[in-house]
Amino acid sequence: xxxxxxxxxxxxxxxxxxxxxxxxxxxxxxxxxxxxxxxxxxxxxxxxxxxxxxxxxxxxxxxxxxxxxxxxxxxxxxxxxxxxxxxxxxxxxxxxxxxxxxxxxxxxxxxxxxxxxxxxxxxxxxxxxxxxxxxxxxxxxxxxxxxxxxxxxxxxxxxxxxxxxxxxxxxxxxxxxxxxxxxxxxxxx
Numbered sequence: 421x422x423x424x425x426x427x428x429x430x431x432x433x434x435x436x437x438x439x440x441x442x443x444x445x446x447x448x449x450x451x452x453x454x455x456x457x458x459x460x461x462x463x464x465x466x467x468x469x470x471x472x473x474x475x476x477x478x479x480x481x482x483x484x485x486x487x488x489x490x491x492x493x494x495x496x497x498x499x500x501x502x503x504x505x506x507x508x509x510x511x512x513x514x515x516x517x518x519x520x521x522x523x524x525x526x527x528x529x530x531x532x533x534x535x536x537x538x539x540x541x542x543x544x545x546x547x548x549x550x551x552x553x554x555x556x557x558x559x560x561x562x563x564x565x566x567x568x569x570x571x572x573x574x575x576x577x578x579x580x581x582x583x584x585x586x587x588x589x590x591x592x593x594x595x596x597x598x599x600x601x602x603x604x605x606x607x608x609x
Contacts, residue, residue: 519546559588577609584608
């Protein structure tokens with residue numbers, strides 16, 4: 421035998437047409453239409469798209485409702501803060517006449533221990549009001565501003581320009597920048 425015609429036994433097994441195919445190997449055996457996936461019908465595709473559209477619509481509704489609720493929560497917080505500020509302003513307006521009477525009593529009182537005690541009480545009240553956001557203002561020497569001052573009298577004043585506050589009858593009060601009570605003043609003519 422010649423070397424050219426000798427076929428190895430392993431090569432013979434690989435090229436044998438008589439060997440049965442492995443039934444588990446892909447592409448072997450008979451083709452069955454049951455094994456193949458049928459393309460989705462047009463109706464099923466439309467139903468899937470409609471379901472996706474419905475999901476997207478409800479997601480949009482959920483996002484809108486979440487935004488509405490967030491806006492509602494913020495608006496309620498602002499309204500609550502505003503209501504608290506209005507309540508504080510109302511209380512302070514009720515207390516201001518008593519504080520004014522304290523001031524008048526201290527001006528007319530002598531320099532004894534009792535008047536010093538009343539001065540301490542007045543100072544504590546003023547400090548408490550300041551902690552609550554209330555500021556006193558006395559605009560003497562400033563130009564008259566009808567938004568912050570109430571002119572009680574206008575009189576000639578040689579040492580002041582016309583329209584300038586020359587005397588303060590009663591101090592004004594603000595709460596968080598808003599005038600609670602204008603200062604009552606005398607204005608130079």
